[in-house]
Amino acid sequence: MTRRPHSINDFLGASVSKILIAINAIFAVIYFCVLVFFFPIGNVALFGFLVLGELFHMWQLFTFLYTVWERKKTAAPNPNYYPAVDVYITVAGEPISIIEETLKGIKAMDYPAFDIFVLNDGFVAQKDNWQEVEGLANRYGATAITRRVGGGAKAGNINNAVKETRNAFIAIFDADHVPHPDFLKKTMPHFSDENVGFVQSPQYYKNFNTNLITKGSWEQQQLFFGPICEGKNRLNSATMCGTNMVIRRTSLELVGGMCEESIAEDFATGMFMHQRGLTSVYVAEVLAEGLAPEDFLSYYKQQLRWARGALDVAFKYNVIFAKGLTMPQRIQYTASVSFFFSGIFVIMNAIIPLIFFFTGAVPFVISTMLLAVVFLPYIFITLYTLQTASNFSFTYQSLAFSVSSFSIHMSALLSALSGRKATFEITSKKKISGDFLNLVRPHIAYIILVAIGIAYALYREGLTASVVANTAWAVLNAAIFSEFIFAAMPNNKVKDTVSKGRKVAATIITSPKKMLKQI
Amino acid sequence: MDTDNTQTFFARNKATIAIVGCMVLVTLLSVAFFLKQSLRLDEAQSLWQTSHSLAKMYNIIGQDVHVPLYHTILHYWQVFFGSRVPVARLLSLVFFILSIPALFRLTKLLYGEEAAIFAILLFSISPFMNWYGNEIRMYSLFTLMVILNLYYFIRIYKERDTPEQQGSAWVWYGVTALLGIYSHYFFFFALTSEVVLFLSHRSLFPSYALKRFLVIASIMIISFLPWIWYVMHLGTISNSSPLLQAPNSVNIFNTFSQFLFGFQIDYVNTILVSLWPVTVLLGFLALRTKRKLTVDTAFIIICFIAPNVCAFVVSSFVRPLYLSRYLILTLPPLYMLLSALAVSYPQNIKRIFMGVLIAVMLGTLTAEIVSSQTPVKENYKQVTDYLEATASPQDVVLVSAPFTVYPIDYYYNGPVAIYTLPVWDRSSYGAIPPFDAATLPEQVKKLTKNSRNVWVILSYDQGYEDIIHSYFDNNYQQLLVKNFSSNLNLYEYKVRY
Known part of the structure; x- marks a missing residue:
């Protein structure tokens, strides 16, 4: 095992061998079939939970394998297509220094014709610096568009600006996302195909190495x-992520502007465009650099908004049966929103050892080694596929953060099901210090219950193979949750080498749910 | 100042100290514990086989399931140093000790010094290696040959740009391959893994590699054919080999468990293998940014997995031959992988992982040494000591399975006649006669005709132990039952008053 030096585009461009994908699929099917059809059932309810959970995991795995099966190199039809562009920076009270850095980046873009607009929602969001933002825009030759009447959150801000600007294309950046000079030159030529509705580029967190939160977020x-995005591109299902993107004005107008009814406005708008038969392009190259949330509270809120937004889209627009989508697009959108249901299945899996500890009930009655024979090859090949697909960027921490987010996903699911109105809450732009252990109470509770459960199971039946195997599973879960708990503690720094001099940290997120993941 | 110098000395000579330390450790363990153990069935067979002239010895081995290099060396070893059990075991210990620096160099070549030190530490405290590193069998020689062969094979592609160094690697590769196939048939699995790497990563090797490999393969085939011809000519393979079952998933995990934790009683072993979900956590923890699976590691994984899978498949569909000791060739790759994994972890996790693994292995090594119920222990010496002290000349000893008569015969110096059930004349040519329940009463009656008491020693159940046991229980008065080690029982019955 060797360690390669870090490069900004490392996570992009890897391809997975089709043989590996096929082997992964075969091992997954073998595992699932043996589990469901060949193991003698123990407790029926537990067995049902387990099978349901595994069914969901199979869905996640197979949609992932389908997504990464192939990647399309998107060549622009006309590499010299450089029409005029309106460049928007969406602002809602972010610190001036952050906006200024973004403005500098935009000014430095190497492109023949573009106008800069600062979409200043500071006034409607009642932020103190809204006038400062106007002054800043003037200094950099940009036009500040300050709304006096709110509504529609970020989507409303953009729709307002669309009415006041004229160029045929609109590039959108969050306040903290600084474009590279070649951003427009790399994205605009794709619009020479008149059916392309939007072009999206990756979100890169330049502060990823600041602490466990930024690291986990980035990973x-x-x-x-x-x-995933590269695979979606092949299937004309690129996810619109709200920043680092360019939209064709006529396409946006065709779908009635950015969707104001959802806090996942970008995701929904992208889907509406696909429903209208428009195409999308994902440029697999980092063309802008942003900031990750630096504290656990901001991370938590960000994830919660993304989850809630995606679930709203799932329930409101019914991605499975939405008209106009092709079958691959339906699969991709369903896969994206279904990720946020994973909390249910994480809890179900985590709870099985606990139920054993306290009741002795097990989902099936087999030699634990028999399970190992089918499970271990499946899980290790799946991990290897994930590693290969991500060009060895998939890490334990990203896995731990994804799994541990079950509490966030459950919270979002419950609020979506209860019909509670989702609000577009702007997160603090300064790093919030302190420990946030209250946000990881379910995880701490799990570990405590495991400890008590092991003691009780030992008292009930002594050190048996079942107790040991269930303890091992519970420890596995606890170890994964621990990563999240550590991140919620104060002083969770990874290194002090990065982001020195940045006194003001960003939590960004003018746009909720920029990211909708499958896995 | 002195402290600084001492620290510098240790830092500079860390590798040498580790290698020498590990060699001393296994020697001490051997002298203190393993050399003193009772002779076991397989060892007794080795001693009996090598006690003959070379021609007769090859004739016997040819009918067995093994190749003759170890027996030839052991034959001359005994000529020079004598044939006492500890002396014969020392030969295996020599190969075990030599394997330590060899494994160090192999691991260092791929994963660096830290991993290499950890690998040899695991190797030295390995209950499995210590067992076979002190057994009068070919397994430590086989292990040494596998390590050396892998080392020279990897050097061939690592040093492709320095032909002057490569020359010696080719020669030694050929030599170790040749010696390897004569140390155990399973060595072919090691060669198969190498062929897989060569064919799948042709560009790693110098352009002339194919030609050289073909030359070496030709020499090996020409050198091995006479032995194959001889074995085929005898046509009586495995007349006296133990009965093996087709393996199942439990056997696979028991093998891995034995590689790490040695031979434990069923309960402990079950607890250990039940911990397998922890390996998932170890896999998760290994997921680090930019930690790419290299060709070297992929190769070592193949060296570990392929022989196990092949042996399992062959055992399931052709002929059962899945035994953990035959698969000892996969133990060095396993320890190398664990070491590579350990050094890839962040410092804290690395320390915990190494500490826990070492602690558990030391614990299981201790249990293996101390417990009389260690499954592989065969206390035939205590049985014969007991018989010498207790049995009278009017008694008779019956041994089953028949081949277990070797260690009993080796130790027993008393006046009582010893026979086997079913009756087997070792000096006659041919296989052990099959057991026949119908003729058992007649055989027993004949063997005990003039005896007062009969002592029945039962071990190595070949499928009929219960029948023999029941027969005696139902027809004779039991006077005594005594267990000496796992599945080694002595019974005394009254024949006449």
């Missing part, structure tokens, strides 16, 4: 913006 992003 989660890599799998999505790497193999």
Whole structure:
């Protein structure tokens, strides 16, 4: 095992051998079939839970394998197609220094014709610096568009600006996402195909190495913006992510502007465009650099918004039967939103050893080694496929963060099911210090229950093979949750080498749910 | 100042100290514990086989399931140093000790010094290696040959740009391959793994590699054919080999468990293998940014998995031959992988992983040494000591399975006649006669005709132990039952008053 030096585009461009994908699929089917059809059933309810959970995992795995099966190199039809562009920076009270950096980046873009607009929602969001933002825009030759009447959150801000600007194409950046000079030159030529509705590029977190939160956030992003987005591109299902993207004005108008009814406005708008038969392009190259949330509270809120937004889209627009989508697009959108149901299945899997500890009930009655024979090859090949697909960017921490987010996903699911109105809450733009252990109470509770459960099971039946095997599973879950708990503690720094001098940290997210992941 | 110098000395000579330390450790373990153990069935067979002239010895081995290199060396070893059990075991210990620096160099070549030190530490405290590193069998020689052969094979592609160094690697590769196939038939699995790497990564090797491999393969085939011809000519393979069952999933996990934790009683072994979900966590923890699976590691994984899978498949569909000791060739790759995994972890996890693994292995090594119920222990010496002290000349000893008469015969110096059930004349040519329940009463009656008491030693159940046991229980008065080690029982019955 060797370690390669880090490069900004490392997570992109890897391809997975079709043989590996096929082997992975075969082992998964063998595992599932043996589990469901050949193991003698123990407790029927537990067995049902387990099978349901595995069914969901199979869905996740197979949609992932389908997504990464192939990647399309998208060549622009006319590499010299450089029409005029309106460049939007969406602002809602972010610190001036952050906006200024973004403005500098946009000004430095190497492109023949573009106008800059600062979409200043500071006034309607009642932020103190809204006038400062106007002054800043003037200094950089940009036009500030300050709404006086709110509504529609970020989508409303953009729709307002669309009415006041004229160019045929609109590039959108969040306040903290600084484009590279070649951003427009790399994205615009794709619009020479008149059917292309939007072009999306990855979100890169330049502060990824600041602490466990930024690291975890970025490592989660890599799998999505790497193999998954590249695979979606092949299937004309690129996810619109709200920043680092360009939209054709007529396409946006065709779908009635950015969707204001959902806090997943970008995701929904992208889907509406696909429903209208428009195509999308994902440019697999980092063309802008942003900031990850640096504290656990901001991370938590960000994830919660993404989850809630995706679930709203799932329930409101019924992605499975939405008109106009092709079958691959339906699969992709369903896969994206279904990720946020994974909390249910994480809980179900985690709870099985606990039920054993306290009741002795097991899902099936077999030699634990028999399970190992079918499970271990399946899980290790799946891990290897994930590693290969992400160009070895998929990490333990990203896995731990994804699995541990079950509490967030459950919270979003419950609020979506209860019909509670989702609000577009702007997160603090300054790093919030402190420990956030209250946010990981379910995880801590699980570990405590495991400890008590092991003691009780030992008291009930002594050190048996079943107790040991269930303890091992519970420890596995606890170890994964621990990563999340550590991240919620104060002083969770990875290194002090990055982001020195950045006194003001960003939590970004003018756009909720930029990312919708399958895995 | 002195402290600094001492620290510098240790830092500079860390590898040498580790290698020498591990060699001393296994020697001490051997002298203190393993050399003193009772002779076991397989060992007794080795001693009996090698006690003959070379021609007769090859004739016997040819009918067995093994190749003759180890027996030839052991034959001359005994000529020079004597044939006492500890002396014969020392030969295996020599191969075990030599394997330590060999494994160090192999692991260092792929994963660096830290991993290499950890690998040899695991190797030295391995209950499995310590067992076979002190057994009068070919397994430590086989292990040494596998390690050396892998080492020179890897050097061939690692040093493709330095032909002057490569020359010696080719020669030694050929030599170790040749010696390897004469140390155990399973060595072919090691060669198969190498062929897989060569064919799948042709570009790793120098352009002339194919030609050289073909030359070496030709030499090996020409050198091995006479032995194959001889074995075929005898046509009586495995007349006296133990009965093996077709393997199942439990056997696979028991093999891995034995590689790490040695031979434990069923309960402990079950607990250990039930911990397998922890391997999933170890796999998860290994997921680190930019940690790419290299060709080297893929090759070592193949070296570990392929022989196990092949042996399992062959055992399931052709002929049962799945035994953990035959698969000892996969033990060095396993330890190498664990070491590579350990050093890839962040510091804290690495320390915990190494500490826990070492602690558990030391614990199981201790249990293997101390427990009289260690499954592979065969206390035939204690049985014969007991018989010498207790049995009278009017008694008779019956042994089953028949081939277990070797270790009993080796130790027993008393006046009582020893026979086997079913009756087997070792000096006659041919296989052990099959057991026949119908003729058992007649055989027993004949063998005990003039005896007062009969002592029945039962071990190595070949499928009829219960029948023999029941027969005696139902027809004779039992006077005594005594267990000496796992599945080695002595019974005394009254024949006449």
